Amino acid sequence: MYDETNSIFECDIYSRCHSLCNQYFSNETFTPVDNDEVREHCLTDKQVVNYECEKEDITDNCEEDDNKGDSGFGENNKRSIDFEQYYKVNGIIIDVDEQNKEFTMQSWDSYDCNVKRIVVSFKIVNKREYSRIVKGARVILVHGKLCKMGTQYNKTVLYIRKSKSYGKRELYKKRKEIDELFDGID
Amino acid sequence: MGLINTMGLLDQTIEIVVFGKGVGESILFRVKDDKWIVIDSFIEPSSKLPIALKYFRDNNMRIDDIVGILCTHWDDDHIRGISDIIKVHSNTLPVVMPIVLKDKRVREYVKSKITSNTPCITEFMRVLELKRQNKCSVFRAISDRNLYRREINDRTVVFIALSPNDDQYEDFFNSIVLSDEIEKKRGSSSFENSISIATYAETNGDSILLGGDLENSKNGGWKDICKNSNTLNKCHVIKVPHHGSVNAYYDDVWSLLVEKPIAIVTRYNNSHLPKKEVLDKMYNKVSHLFIVGAKPKKDKNLMQIDKKFHGEIKDAQILESNYGYVRLYKGINDTFWNIDTYGAVEEYMKEERS
Numbered sequence: 001m002y003d004e005t006n007s008i009f010e011c012d013i014y015s016r017c018h019s020l021c022n023q024y025f026s027n028e029t030f031t032p033v034d035n036d037e038v039r040e041h042c043l044t045d046k047q048v049v050n051y052e053c054e055k056e057d058i059t060d061n062c063e064e065d066d067n068k069g070d071s072g073f074g075e076n077n078k079r080s081i082d083f084e085q086y087y088k089v090n091g092i093i094i095d096v097d098e099q100n101k102e103f104t105m106q107s108w109d110s111y112d113c114n115v116k117r118i119v120v121s122f123k124i125v126n127k128r129e130y131s132r133i134v135k136g137a138r139v140i141l142v143h144g145k146l147c148k149m150g151t152q153y154n155k156t157v158l159y160i161r162k163s164k165s166y167g168k169r170e171l172y173k174k175r176k177e178i179d180e181l182f183d184g185i186d
Numbered sequence: 187m188g189l190i191n192t193m194g195l196l197d198q199t200i201e202i203v204v205f206g207k208g209v210g211e212s213i214l215f216r217v218k219d220d221k222w223i224v225i226d227s228f229i230e231p232s233s234k235l236p237i238a239l240k241y242f243r244d245n246n247m248r249i250d251d252i253v254g255i256l257c258t259h260w261d262d263d264h265i266r267g268i269s270d271i272i273k274v275h276s277n278t279l280p281v282v283m284p285i286v287l288k289d290k291r292v293r294e295y296v297k298s299k300i301t302s303n304t305p306c307i308t309e310f311m312r313v314l315e316l317k318r319q320n321k322c323s324v325f326r327a328i329s330d331r332n333l334y335r336r337e338i339n340d341r342t343v344v345f346i347a348l349s350p351n352d353d354q355y356e357d358f359f360n361s362i363v364l365s366d367e368i369e370k371k372r373g374s375s376s377f378e379n380s381i382s383i384a385t386y387a388e389t390n391g392d393s394i395l396l397g398g399d400l401e402n403s404k405n406g407g408w409k410d411i412c413k414n415s416n417t418l419n420k421c422h423v424i425k426v427p428h429h430g431s432v433n434a435y436y437d438d439v440w441s442l443l444v445e446k447p448i449a450i451v452t453r454y455n456n457s458h459l460p461k462k463e464v465l466d467k468m469y470n471k472v473s474h475l476f477i478v479g480a481k482p483k484k485d486k487n488l489m490q491i492d493k494k495f496h497g498e499i500k501d502a503q504i505l506e507s508n509y510g511y512v513r514l515y516k517g518i519n520d521t522f523w524n525i526d527t528y529g530a531v532e533e534y535m536k537e538e539r540s
Contacts, residue, residue, distance in 0.1 A: 175297045181314040182293045185324075 199341060200389035201515035204425055205237045206452030206478030208530070210263045210509070212237045213396060213425065215387055217253060217334055217343050224271060225256045225385070225396065226264040230509060236267025237509065239274065254280045255322075256333065258398035259382040260306045263454065269312035272322045279322045281313060282333055284350050284381045286326050291359045327383045328352070329410070341518075344388045348415075349398075350381040354406035379428060384411060386418055392516050393419045395442055397427025401434045408436035420444045422523065423514055426451035426468070430460020430477075435467065446473040448523060450512050453479035465534050480508040480530035 201216040210228025217223055227236045235243070242249055252275060257265055260283075272279050285292050299307050316322050327333060327347035334345035350358075358381050382398040402408055408427070421443050428434035430451040449472040451460045460477065468475055510529030516522075 171300065174300045178293065178297050178300065178311065181311060181318065182287065184318040185287050185314070 199516055199518045200387075200392045200394070201513070202387070202394055202423065203241065203511050203513045204450045204452065204476075204478055205241070205509060205511040206530070207231075207237075207509040208453050208455045208479040208481065210237070210266070210479070211429075211452040212264075214238055214241065215345065215394075215396075216515075217345065218336060220247075220251050221253045222247075222251055223254045223256060223334065223345065224252055226258055226398075227255075227267040227271065228263060228509075229266045236270050239267070239271060241511075249274055250276050252279065254282065254334065256282045256327070256383065256385065257284075258384075258396075258400075259284055259379060260310055261379075261399065262305045264399065265306055265309045269309055269316055272313065272316045275321075278320055280325055281317075281322045282325050282327045282347075282383070284327055284355075284383050287314075287324055289359075295359070328355070329406075329414070333385065341390045342388070343390075344386070346386045346418075348384040348386055348411045349400050349406060350383070351406050351410055354381050354403060354410075357403070357406075379434075380407065382428075384408075384427065386421070388419060390518070391419065393421045394423040394425070395421040395439075396425045397434065399428040399434070401428055401431070402436055408434070408439050412436070412438040412441060415442055418442065421447060423448045423450070426460070426464075428459070429454035429457075430464045431457070432461055432464060435464050440471060446471070448472065448474045448476075448514065448525070450476045450478060450514075453477060453481060455479075455481065469534060474525065475534040476512045476527070477532050477534055478510050478512055478530065480510070481532075 203214040205212040205214075205228070207228050207230075212227045213225040215223045215225060222238075224238045227238060229235065230237045230240045233240050238252070239249065241247075242251075249271075252271065255268060255271060257268060268281070272281070296307060296310065313322065313324070317324050327350075329347060329349050329351040331347045332344070333347055334343065336343045379399040379401045380403040382400040384398045384400045385396045387394040387396065400407060400411075424439075424443055424447055426434075426449055431454075449468055451465075453459060465475065465477075508530040510527065510531040512531055513526040513528075515524050515526075517524075
């Protein structure tokens with residue numbers, strides 16, 4: 001299930017509004033990972049993305065969104081963006097090559113899931129976005145055809161999840177747990 | 187996984203099973219007739235069990251025949267499922283690690299690593315919790331420490347830690363920065379490979395060298411082990427250290443081995459290990475060189491898809507999750523080692539090098 005508290009902010013070579021991912025990566029298709037237990041649960045429910053399977057034709061949503069004035073793009077909420085056809089890969093960044101402005105992404109379910117996993121090297125063009133790319137960041141890589149005001153163009157979009165770092169309060173709690181565990185050792 | 191040949195186990199003097207998954211390593215070492223030590227662990231993808239438990243289940247072996255667990259170090263690909271094994275065991279299992287739990291620096295180091303939810307730290311905390319519940323007892327391994335020794339009938343079984351030594355242990359904690367700065371070092375090994383436990387196992391003269399993920403370092407590593415190995419027999423089998431990396435290769439290790447030993451290396455696909463240059467160096471010196479765990483394959487389909495989208499994907503590989511194992515055993519009357527393989531195992535052959 002999509003967890004609103006771990007909302008995704010996008011980082012792509014063209015800069016996109018992240019409401020797109022709210023619209024198209026909710027519930028059935030996106031599997032956020034909060035911790036190992038959640039991930040295992042999601043894997044059991046077969047919500048893992050297989051890069052060969054995620055191909056959808058959702059052209060109809062374009063018109064619907066226009067009517068609703070929904071799915072903003074940038075500040076102009078009247079435009080609607082839609083993937084006509086896309087392939088999607090969930091992953092985690094495992095290596096960053098600063099010299100060549102590349103990163104390597106691996107499907108995040110590589111340890112526990114019996115599906116094919118992918119390592120992709122991806123060239124980053126936008127220097128500003130590059131600063132968001134760090135090892136361990138969870139990403140969704142999407143190749144798709146978009147329609148924008150009736151015009152189709154190809155896009156490759158990378159969505160990066162917010163870093164799964166603990167907040168201060170949770171960090172304090174976790175460190176206290178560790179202290180208790182060590183204190184309990186004879 | 188089919189049934190192994192359990193007939194005549196009492197006649198077998200030494201047995202070892204090395205599992206690999208592409209990312210993941212685990213070893214079973216038989217210490218007496220039906221008793222085993224588990225060395226490291228990973229989760230088998232389809233059953234979601236630690237691979238040792240799956241092997242035991244598939245071969246109708248008793249979980250309680252596990253007499254101990256050795257965690258060579260706390261990297262993700264070596265420790266997943268350790269707590270699961272402890273939980274299902276009826277007795278209090280001894281668990282051996284390369285660290286001293288009462289050392290305050292260990293506590294601070296673990297706390298500093300907890301800034302994000304890494305699996306290795308989660309697993310470590312589970313083991314500590316099980317220790318608190320008396321489900322396991324934790325011991326430290328240090329070089330030349332006996333981990334297991336038994337005289338059984340006319341057989342002697344010995345299992346000795348070869349590393350880390352005191353200097354390596356101290357160097358490890360002196361070199362890390364115990365502050366928020368450590369967050370910038372994300373991606374490095376959790377409990378560093380320099381204090382990984384390498385072990386020597388012997389049963390009645392037949393011996394095995396298990397390299398863990400021990401890498402070379404200035405105050406220890408393989409240089410130290412080779413210097414202090416006078417009392418050890420030469421080994422017939424080597425589990426190659428650190429997945430066949432260049433950092434863990436040390437020429438003098440061959441002095442610890444018989445001529446033409448059997449070598450087993452587990453893959454670590456994330457870092458494209460083993461390295462071909464290491465395999466080539468080993469090839470002519472061994473009788474068999476097994477690589478365990480599926481290797482990544484080029485993904486042609488994804489590359490074709492990418493062509494439609496302006497070639498932005500530079501390289502795409504499929505990482506297979508399939509696992510495999512090599513089982514070596516030698517009966518009391520056998521001259522040669524018996525070798526069984528299962529699943530994702532390949533033998534590095536001369537033809538592949540050209």
